[in-house]
Amino acid sequence: MPPLSPPTAPPAPPPVTRPNLPPTSGADDAATQQAFQRWVADFSAGARAAGVSEATVRLAFDNVQYLPQVIDLDRAQPEFTRTVWSYLDNTVTAQRVAQGRDKLQQLQAGPAGAATARYGVPLAIVVAIWGMESNFGSNYGSTPTIDALATLGFDGRREDWAKRELMAALKILDQGDIDRDHMIGSWAGAMGQTQFLPSNFLAYAVDADGDGRRDIWGSMTDVAASTANFLSSVGWQPNQPWGVEVRLPAGFDYGRADPKLRQSSAQWAAEGVQAASGRPLPAFDDAEVLLPAGARGPAFLVGPNFRVILRYNNSTSYALAVGLLAQRIGGGPAVQATWPRDLPPLSRSQVMDMQTALNQLGFDTGTPDGVMGPATRDGLRRWQRSVGLPADGYPSAPLIDRLVAP
Secondary structure (H helix, E strand, C coil), X not given: CCCCCCCCCCCCCCCCCCCCCCCCCXXXXXXXXXXXXXXXXXXXXXXXXXXXXXXXXXXXXXXXXXXXXXXXXXXXXXXXXXXXXXXXXHHCCHHHHHHHHHHHHHHHCCHHHHHHHCCCCCHHHHHHHHHHHHCCCCCCCCEEHHHHHHHHHHHCCCHHHHHHHHHHHHHXXXXXXXXXXXXXXXXXXXXXXXXXXXXXHHHHCCCCCCCCCCCCCCXXXXXXXXXXXXXXHCCCCCCCCCEEEEECCCXXXXXXXXXXXXXXXXXXXXXXXXXXXXCCCCCCCCEEEECCCHHHCCEEEECHHHHHHHHXXXXXXXHHHHHHHHXXXXXXXXXXXXXXXXXXXCEHHHHHHHHHHHHHCCCCCCCCCCCCCHHHHHHHHHHHHHCCCCCCCCCCHHHHHHHHCC
């Protein structure tokens, strides 16, 4: 392995920052610092026992900092949910599409394009993820990964997860892929231009440029290959799209737009589902109808590769944004159907009221938490069906008012 040096800088890299602690003027601050250092000492002992070198342990923790702002961000819960169309408006922008097309053209004839092709993943998908995660490398975070994960581990809300990721980060340092000062990313521990958690880095990062290091911070060839390797390893099916916008037939049972209900494109076509473009549906063996904004919004038929994108980030809005951004970058169309933009975003308290009402009526959604998870959508669908409404599982303020009305 060549001597370690800072990675080649991507365009407009963020500065490396080590946020300062607030003044420790009170006993609580001093106690927190002491407890944090004890936690680090205990973790360090475990790292040594796991085979991490003493030099790496000292490099990682001699000047480790507790970052209270990381805890604030981890615990922050927005009061209002975000509509899918608002999310797409801010992620699949005309500027990002244009920039993505430029990046695609620059990369496809070079080593990054060749590295991606080896894994059977379209370069447009990788470029879309790159754009979503770091705005094409211009902003992948400036928080030291070791400090962020040590802080999260010490806080305890996700201690087991944070400890696993911190141990993985130490192994990356031990292997010499990056040095501590350049191991930076988000406050939540994701690193580099396509935001790999340390455990995913160990499992999927690739040294595609042959310099002896897996560099997802500065080597675009490594960034592209590593991202494609992740997608391929978790089930990407070559020569299949992520999905397609569709038109649903009159009288369609919206309750069938359920992630648990998958069938072939031929079966969906036999029910009258058609591609919005008028072309034949993609040849999926197991596809589901997706209604991200309910019965009033656009409909999509999504296949296995959509679920692979969900493995990268388990958010339907995120996966849809990646698919649509890649589609636009590749010269494909924007969404044709209109979004129900008259529906306002819901607050967490509104969703909790809905969950409570559904539970009281016998449509179990679990413990009310203000989050629209699968159990809540299932309970909502069952209630909608019981009162003769389209069973799309999509909440709206008028629907909640009807549900909770005395």
